[in-house]
Amino acid sequence: xxxxxxxxxxxxxxxxxxxxxxxxxxxxxxxxxxxxxxxxxxxxxxxxxxxxxxxxxxxxxxxxxxxxxxxxxxxxxxxxxxxxxxxxxxxxxxxxxxxxxxxxxxxxxxxxxxxxxxxxxxxxxxxxxxxxxxxxxxxxxxxxxxxxxxxxxxxxxxxxxxxxxxxxxxxxxxxxxxxxxxxxxxxxxxxxxxxxxxxxxxxxxxxxxxxxxxxxxxxxxxxxxxxxxxxxxxxxxxxxxxxxxxxxxxxxxxxxxxxxxxxxxxxxxxxxxxxxxxxxxxxxx
Numbered sequence: 001x002x003x004x005x006x007x008x009x010x011x012x013x014x015x016x017x018x019x020x021x022x023x024x025x026x027x028x029x030x031x032x033x034x035x036x037x038x039x040x041x042x043x044x045x046x047x048x049x050x051x052x053x054x055x056x057x058x059x060x061x062x063x064x065x066x067x068x069x070x071x072x073x074x075x076x077x078x079x080x081x082x083x084x085x086x087x088x089x090x091x092x093x094x095x096x097x098x099x100x101x102x103x104x105x106x107x108x109x110x111x112x113x114x115x116x117x118x119x120x121x122x123x124x125x126x127x128x129x130x131x132x133x134x135x136x137x138x139x140x141x142x143x144x145x146x147x148x149x150x151x152x153x154x155x156x157x158x159x160x161x162x163x164x165x166x167x168x169x170x171x172x173x174x175x176x177x178x179x180x181x182x183x184x185x186x187x188x189x190x191x192x193x194x195x196x197x198x199x200x201x202x203x204x205x206x207x208x209x210x211x212x213x214x215x216x217x218x219x220x221x222x223x224x225x226x227x228x229x230x231x232x233x234x235x236x237x238x239x240x241x242x243x244x245x246x247x248x249x250x251x252x253x254x255x256x257x258x259x260x261x262x263x264x265x266x267x268x269x270x271x272x273x274x275x276x277x278x279x280x281x282x283x284x285x
Contacts, residue, residue, distance in 0.1 A: 028190075028192035028193055028195070028196040028211065029192060029207070029211060030161070030191065030192050030195065030206075030207035030208060030209050030210070030211040031144075031206060031207065031208050031209075032045065032048070032049065032209070032210055032211075033045030033048065033049075033155075033208075034144040034152065034208070036144050036145045037145055037146070037147040038143060038144045038145055038146040038147045038148070038150040038152060039144040039150070039152045040152045040155050040156060044155060044156055045155075048155055048160070048209070048210065049210060051130070051160065052160055052191075052209070052210035052212075052213045053210075054130070055130035055131045055160065055213060055215045056213065056214050056215065056217065056219075057214065057215070057217055057218075057219050058130050058131070058215050059215065059216055060110060060129040060130045060131055060215060061094070061110070061129075062094065062108055062109055062110020062111065062128075062129035062131075062132060063094040063095060063096055063106075063108050063109065063110055063111075064088070064093065064094065064095040064096075064110055064111035064112070064113070064182050065095070065096050065098070065103045065106065065109060065111070065112050065113070066081070066095065066096070066097045066098070066112075066113045066179070067098050067099065067100040067101060067102060067103055067113075067114060067115070068097060068098070068099060068100075068115075069099065069100060069101050069115060069116070071101075071115055071116060072115075072171045073115035073116050073136075073137045073138055073171060074101075074115030074116070074137075075115075075171075076115070076137055076171040076172070076173045076176070077113065077115070077137060077173050077176065077178075077179065079173075080173075080178060080179045080180075081097060081179070083180075084178075084179040084180055084182075084183065085097070087180070087183055088182075088183070091183070091186060091187075093182070093183075093186055094110070101114075101115070101116045102114065102116070102124055103124065103126060104124040104125055104126065105124070105125040105126065106125075106126050106127070107126070107127040108127075108129065109126055109127065109128045109129060109132055109134070110128075110129050110131070110132050111132055111133050111134060111182045111185075112132070112133075112134035112135075112159075113134075113135070113179055114134065114135065114136040114137070115136065115137050115138075116136065116138065124157075126157065126158075127158065128157065128158040128159050128160070130160065130215050131160050131161075131185070131213060131215025131216065132158075132159050132160050132161075133159070133160065133161045133162065133177075133181060133182065133185060133191070133194075133209075134154045134159045134161075134162055135151065135154070135162050135163050135164070135176065135177055136151070136164075137171070137173075137176045138164075139165070139168050139169065140164070140165065140166070140167065140168065141163075141164025141165055142163065142164030142165045142166040142204075142205060142206040142208075143164070143165075143166050143167070144206075144208075150164060151163055151164035151206075151208055152208065154208075155208060155209070160191070160209055160210070160213060160215075161191045161195070161207070161208065161209030161210070161213065162207075162208050162209065163176075163177060163195065163205055163206060163207045163208060164205065164206065164208075165204045165205050165206075166204055166205070166206060167204055169204055169205075172201065173200075174199075174200035174201040175199075175200075175201050175203075175204055175205055176199075176205070177195060177198040177199060178198040178199075178200070179198075180197075180198055181194050181195060181197070181198035182194075184197050184198065185215070185216060186216045187216065188214065188216050188217040188218055189214070190211060190212050190213060190214045190217075191207075191209050191210060191211055191212070191213040191214075192207065192211030192212070195207045220240035220241065221240065221241040222238065222239070222240050222241075223237075223238070223239050223240075223241070224236065224237065224238055225237035225238075225275070230278075230280050231280060232279075232280060232281070233277055233278065233279050233280070234277075234278050234280060235272075235275060235276075235277055236254070236275045236276040236277075236278055237274060237275040238252045238274070238275045238276070239274070239275075240252075252271070252275075252276075254269050254271075254276050254278070256283070266282060267279075267282045267283060268282040
């Protein structure tokens with residue numbers, strides 16, 4: 001979806017892919033934190049978790065900053081502006097494409113796309129709004145055992161999600177997040193979903209941040225109706241008063257003790273269109 005029309009907004013664990021369509025499922029992941037020499041302190045990781053939880057559904061109105069400077073780390077992704085900026089215009093996303101290497105002294109950053117490596121000596125006077133994703137296209141940014149200028153800098157500076165490569169990537173744009181990561185994010189995808197939809201070659205990169213972070217999600221208001229006497233086969237009614245306008249899936253799933261019930265499960269539960277019919281005799285004792 002990098003041709004100016006990004007098509008997907010989420011990755012579902014019940015939608016298979018590839019030639020083994022009944023067994024292969026996407027499982028997007030990220031590191032919430034890493035405390036090695038090039039990572040973050042436990043306090044920084046816990047702070048990330050707390051601010052990520054508080055950011056869900058806030059729909060912050062930040063600006064995406066994209067400094068361009070003619071260096072190879074910058075030009076590797078510069079061509080993406082032709083495809084991405086018209087989409088951002090149509091969605092009303094604020095952005096600034098400017099000349100330079102870094103962004104400094106900004107208080108409204110909702111995202112940042114940087115070429116050159118950033119130094120680990122502060123956040124350049126910037127303030128990052130809830131949900132901000134920032135990354136830099138450089139070598140070894142994901143080598144979190146290396147104490148020099150890893151992507152963990154961004155978390156320390158107040159960013160909510162970032163990424164880096166674990167080895168020398170050279171200037172292949174395919175190994176780094178496409179700028180449409182911000183498009184997916186703004187359409188309601190989670191951090192992990194937005195990230196993995198933006199990577200063409202995934203062999204060398206790691207994602208750092210809360211995978212479930214969804215600052216721009218439209219969360220439905222859900223009503224559940226169920227009998228108090230759960231014996232035999234019981235009806236569980238489910239309805240949502242607010243549907244997502246961005247094409248996110250609306251069918252309900254039934255989970256018992258954190259386990260999502262599937263059609264081939266030993267627990268018998270059937271979606272009826274307005275809820276579930278659950279055979280309580282098949283529940284685990």
